[in-house]
Amino acid sequence: MRLLLKYLLLLIAPFLSLSTLASGGGGPAFAEGVNYIDVKPPLIVNYGGEAKMRYIKAEISIRTEDMHGATEITHHLPLIRDKLISILSQQTEESVATAEGKEKLRLFALAEINKALHAIDKAPEAEDKKKDKKEKDKKDKKKSDKDKKSKDKKSKSKDDDEEKSDEQDKHKDEHAGPASDLFFNNFVVQK
Incomplete structure (x- = not known):
């Protein structure tokens, strides 16, 4: 009977180790879509110069739009x-x-x-994407300029909306990267 158990154990053991290997590593698992990464522990920094001891305590989360961005942010945490510590410590009381x-x-x-x-x-890929987007934006703008000339004058409110949209696109380009947004979950200032 013991011999039979040993034999069964020898047959089953390789499959058990393969399932353990296939289950993945010890790192965090991220969803395919949007992910939020907490910067832990909370950041506590002195700020505002030497006149008086002041501090900021910030609990921060970073949003990513995909699993790759979440992995990259976690790796470079x-x-x-x-x-973040450098940026927070350079702040003034007014800011x-x-x-x-x-x-x-x-x-x-x-x-x-x-x-x-x-x-x-x-990030050569990111630079290529920015160049492609700029070229596409230029083409779209030329096309829209031609369309504007051929059509009657549009109302001022539509033009204002387009300008706001252009500003938002510019704002998105400035912050393009793995981190799509940053949130202060808690921001405490001691003066």
Whole structure:
């Protein structure tokens, strides 16, 4: 009987180890679509110069649009933390006192994270995509200019909407990268 059990165990053992290998690694599993990566632990930094000890405590999440971006951000999280600490520590009391200042800080941090990630990866694909998008935008603009000339004058509100759309596209280009957005889940300032 013991011999039979040993024999069965020898037959089953290779299959058990293969299923363990096939189950994947120890890293986090990301969804195909949008992912949110928490920057943990929360960042606590001094800011505002030497006049008085002040600090910022920020709990931050970064949004990505795909699994590849989530993997890249998770891999480079130490670099991202370093960038965020540097950015937060350079702030002034005035820049973190208002909602507008915090929004500018958020957008600046997002752009700097993407810039740092592109610098590491040398992102030739991203540059090619930007060039292709710019060329396409130029062609689309020329086409729309021709269409505008051939049609009657459009209302001012439509032109304003197009200008806003162009500004939003420009804003998206500035922040293009693996990190599609950055959120302050909690932002505490001690003055």
